[in-house]
Amino acid sequence: MMTDDVTIPIDVAPVEIAHERRAPDTAQREVVFDVRDLAVTYGSTTAISGVNLEIYRNLITAMIGPSGCGKSTFIRCLNRMNDLVPSAKIEGQVLYHGQNIYGDGVDPFAVRRRIGMVFQRPNPFPKSIYDNVAWGPRVLGMKRGLDERVEKALRRAALWEEVNDRLKRSALSLSGGQQQRLCIARAIAIEPEVLLLDEPASALDPIATSAIEDLMHDLKREYTIVIVTHNMQQAARVADLTAFFSLEVGEGRRSGVLVEYDSTDKIFTNPTDQRTEDYVTGRFG
């Protein structure tokens, strides 16, 4: 339609795109995770089944959905944290750069070393602020330049200015929001490629939440971020791509399924699936 010699009328305001929030061109992006037909069962209950999706490098991918839809179960499959639940059984494949992390001979510790995780409730170790960040690198043999490494991690987690004068103090003396940023610093101190955030702000107040969200925008330049949130506004604010999980009830069985996965704008403004629309417009969940 448009030809080169057409001049654009100057009275048309340019479209504002905050935080590069246009639909990311996923075809150009490197695939970090390729999840194929993933199903997780705990004993006789099915948590999720038939999940297929791809997670792309340097994007923030959000998992939303009602309680019990398996979004936390899903994210915990991405770094094999579900291994810690004795009754959990995982089927399907989680390809990380093409390698199945559930394949034979894969060491879950090597997986977690590359794929860091931050949990719902801040869980700093009962050690000093410094040792919380330094412990991981120290144990994993990254001892050179430890002080610089700790400072860098704390700076990246936007915590350095607040704690640099009391690094030897107990981490438990920090506020909840600071503790959570400390946990993020601890996770990035070992230089993972991916950060999994399992409802990282659900136990925090709005100011601390906003600090964490700002931080995520900075972090995505270096990391691939997957976040689980029950807060739709949070997903809309931070995520490039959003996956909507829901609970499928049928034949007396309940199971979490991936309903729709698309750019965040599409999910929130023009979803394809009726269930997604019902959820994002607040009709259920």
Added chain:
Amino acid sequence: MSAASPQLSLRPTGRDRRRFLVNRIMESLGTAAALLAVGVLVVVVTSVALRAAPAISWDFFTKPPNLFGGPGGGISSAIVGSLLIVVMSTAMALPLGVLIAIYIAEFASPRVAAPIQLVLDVLNGLPTIVTGIFVYGILVVGHVQSAYAGAVALAIVMLPLVARAAQETLLLVPSALREASLALGVSRWRTVVGVILPTAFGGIMTGAVLAMARAAGETAPLLFTCSIFNPAVSTDVTKALPNIPVLIFTYSEQPDPVLHEQAWGAALVLMAFVLLASLSAKALLARSRRKLGR
């Protein structure tokens, strides 16, 4: 308007009065039972202290017993012997007990952990005289009595106490800390050593101190393994060493009233040690609670 309605009475009547009374009675019974427990301790402590008073002197703590009886002499050799034996048994029971606790709490599946816990509880209920005979049978018969045989017997007494206390504390460590460490790609064992044990340290030490207090007073295991000794001060653990419980036992059977007094004195020393241990255990526990975030 301001007058209360005649039906509304806030004073107890009928059934309410009965409930009120029953509540009062049960409350007083409970209070009386609690006071009784305190009373028993007070009576025991004061009667021991009163009878021990004539024996307590500087010499009592610093001198070994007189070889030929009579006034003077002390229990220094028994104090040294008891300390040595208890330290040795702690050195055996503490690492082993903590390892058992780590296995149960961190590695074993519930199906394996449950029977092990049961075994520990049975071991804890084992009469100490049986433990004594057992150690006598394997370490003393054919050899001689020795302090280390006594320490082994006491270690058997301590082991279930240490292991169970440590296990309880390990279970109190929030699983979020385990997850945090494992999510860094740190192995389970390093997680245990680097995060879980330091967090549980206070609680484990509390259990260890209480077990030591218990072992220090155990007499039956030592009667078979460490009761025929030279009363002089010695640190040779390959021989039977004088120790406080056996000393109390043998002195109280002697005809000499001076030795009776000394037996009471030794009992006071033992009791003071147990009291001190319990108090320090309490302090340790308070410290560890803070660490566990409780």
